[in-house]
Amino acid sequence: MKQERIIVLDFGGQYNQLIARRVRECGVYCEVRPYTMSLKELQALAPKGIIFTGGPNSVYEEASPHYKKEIFECGIPILGICYGSQLMAYMLGGRVETAPVSEYGHTEVHVDTDDALFAGVSADTVCWMSHTDYIAEAPEGFRITATTPVCPAAAMACPEKNLYATQFHPEVMHTAEGQTMLRNFVYKICGCVGDWKMDSFVETTIQGLREKIGSGRVLCALSGGVDSSVAAVLLSKAVGKQLTCVFVDHGLLRKDEGDEVEAVFGPEGPYELNFVRVNAQQRYYERLKGVTEPEAKRKIIGEEFIRIFEEEARKIGAVDFLVQGTIYPDVIESGQGKSAVIKSHHNVGGLPDVVDFKEIIEPLRMLFKDEVRRAGVELGIPRELVYRQPFPGPGLGIRIIGEVTEEKVRMVQEADAIYREEVAKAGIAPELGQYFAALTNMRSVGVMGDFRTYDYAVVLRAVNTSDFMTAEAAELPWQVLTKVSNRIVNEVKGVNRVLYDCTGKPPSTIEFE
Numbered sequence: 382m383k384q385e386r387i388i389v390l391d392f393g394g395q396y397n398q399l400i401a402r403r404v405r406e407c408g409v410y411c412e413v414r415p416y417t418m419s420l421k422e423l424q425a426l427a428p429k430g431i432i433f434t435g436g437p438n439s440v441y442e443e444a445s446p447h448y449k450k451e452i453f454e455c456g457i458p459i460l461g462i463c464y465g466s467q468l469m470a471y472m473l474g475g476r477v478e479t480a481p482v483s484e485y486g487h488t489e490v491h492v493d494t495d496d497a498l499f500a501g502v503s504a505d506t507v508c509w510m511s512h513t514d515y516i517a518e519a520p521e522g523f524r525i526t527a528t529t530p531v532c533p534a535a536a537m538a539c540p541e542k543n544l545y546a547t548q549f550h551p552e553v554m555h556t557a558e559g560q561t562m563l564r565n566f567v568y569k570i571c572g573c574v575g576d577w578k579m580d581s582f583v584e585t586t587i588q589g590l591r592e593k594i595g596s597g598r599v600l601c602a603l604s605g606g607v608d609s610s611v612a613a614v615l616l617s618k619a620v621g622k623q624l625t626c627v628f629v630d631h632g633l634l635r636k637d638e639g640d641e642v643e644a645v646f647g648p649e650g651p652y653e654l655n656f657v658r659v660n661a662q663q664r665y666y667e668r669l670k671g672v673t674e675p676e677a678k679r680k681i682i683g684e685e686f687i688r689i690f691e692e693e694a695r696k697i698g699a700v701d702f703l704v705q706g707t708i709y710p711d712v713i714e715s716g717q718g719k720s721a722v723i724k725s726h727h728n729v730g731g732l733p734d735v736v737d738f739k740e741i742i743e744p745l746r747m748l749f750k751d752e753v754r755r756a757g758v759e760l761g762i763p764r765e766l767v768y769r770q771p772f773p774g775p776g777l778g779i780r781i782i783g784e785v786t787e788e789k790v791r792m793v794q795e796a797d798a799i800y801r802e803e804v805a806k807a808g809i810a811p812e813l814g815q816y817f818a819a820l821t822n823m824r825s826v827g828v829m830g831d832f833r834t835y836d837y838a839v840v841l842r843a844v845n846t847s848d849f850m851t852a853e854a855a856e857l858p859w860q861v862l863t864k865v866s867n868r869i870v871n872e873v874k875g876v877n878r879v880l881y882d883c884t885g886k887p888p889s890t891i892e893f894e
């Protein structure tokens with residue numbers, strides 16, 4: 382049986398992937414496609430339903446994105462959201478104009494609970510609005526199914542043709558009963574049965590990758606982080622030894638991390654792939670000697686990575702595909718549609734220019750981080766790896782303030798390992814967004830066993846954050862802090878003082894450099 386599928390037709394709105402995600406949460410496979418896709422291509426995907434997204438334009442502007450009118454006649458149920466609702470109204474002969482009063486944010490909406498879209502929804506419900514235009518008059522054959530005091534057609538429907546539209550956004554959390562509305566659309570209106578689970582994503586993607594790659598050769602830069610690991614395992618399951626993963630150990634990883642990555646992906650691990658570990662620790666320490674300026678350090682680490690990757694790629698020879706672990710938030714950060722751009726601060730930035738390949742493959746492009754993690758679990762990747770906290774591309778290089786040396790790397794690795802161990806033991810890890818130890822550039826006087834010491838200070842950081850754009854310093858229990866502090870000064874040679882960073886972001890950043 383062919384898998385059910387809903388297509389989100391993208392007219393440039395902000396929440397397009399969120400709509401797809403909410404539909405997937407209903408247990409129905411969903412993907413976003415551009416509005417420039419032809420009706421023939423769209424029909425070839427055999428969608429059970431189509432959702433028109435919002436968008437920044439006004440439908441009556443000459444250059445605004447439209448679609449072929451025949452789409453409304455092809456018998457596939459359609460839900461228009463915001464701009465999508467106005468487009469439906471306008472193209473079918475209704476009237477769209479600038480609203481006398483724009484509505485933004487939480488809005489009380491009165492809905493017709495007899496309408497299939499609003500079955501089980503409260504008659505008066507809070508929805509999220511964000512519009513300057515509105516449907517002033519619904520097209521012939523449509524009924525108004527929701528209103529607000531200032532919006533005469535907050536929703537409309539033509540059940541005979543399976544056409545539905547809402548001015549508000551059911552996909553955002555602020556629309557209290559939005560998920561019920563989307564469920565109604567996919568189950569009651571599109572007639573889906575809900576045959577999709579995360580493991581279907583895994584199966585479908587593996588199948589798709591096999592078809593696309595054929596007997597081609599694939600190259601992947603593996604950092605050991607969640608995204609590149611999940612991408613690598615998907616590829617390994619799809620094409621096995623046609624895949625080569627290059628893992629550069631720059632000597633700036635957390636304690637034992639290089640070996641952990643090798644244990645999972647190397648020849649002793651469970652996956653079939655060609656794994657190349659490049660032990661470039663000394664090369665990095667050499668290049669970083671005497672460098673203290675943060676941006677200069679980042680640049681050296683990034684450039685060296687590209688150089689090493691290039692050298693390895695040359696040894697491997699021509700490849701057909703380059704894999705990147707780009708996930709949806711990266712796509713937003715780098716600007717919609719520019720598929721080859723990687724986060725500028727990411728350590729593999731610039732790779733596509735230096736490696737000779739035909740095409741980039743980004744199998745996780747439409748997933749959010751937690752969906753990537755779920756796919757990772759489905760694929761059987763160890764939980765410690767799937768749920769690990771974010772770790773910057775330049776690694777400990779930016780957690781050692783000032784010059785990086787092998788000795789300082791050892792100190793920060795050991796201190797960080799102790800910190801992570803104690804946080805885990807205390808059971809507080811799940812509450813924290815990110816936590817780690819860094820090495821300050823400060824030495825101070827201390828006394829140990831009747832002797833004067835003049836050693837380094839380690840600083841501990843722990844933050845609560847959901848988006849990593851802003852963060853608050855976490856209030857760690859004092860017992861945990863003192864235990865960690867005691868252990869660090871006792872066990873890590875060269876450290877005689879431990880500090881705790883109480884600043885938020887802004888004004889600080891999460892990392893120190």
Ligand code: XMP
Nearest residue numbers: 726727728771772773774775849890891892
């Ligand atoms: P900041 O320090 O900017 O960090 O508050 C925000 C988040 O981004 C991570 N980070 C990086 N990740 N390469 C990365 O891949 C980098 O150069 C980099 N710098 C910071 C940081 O760990 C935090 O999660």
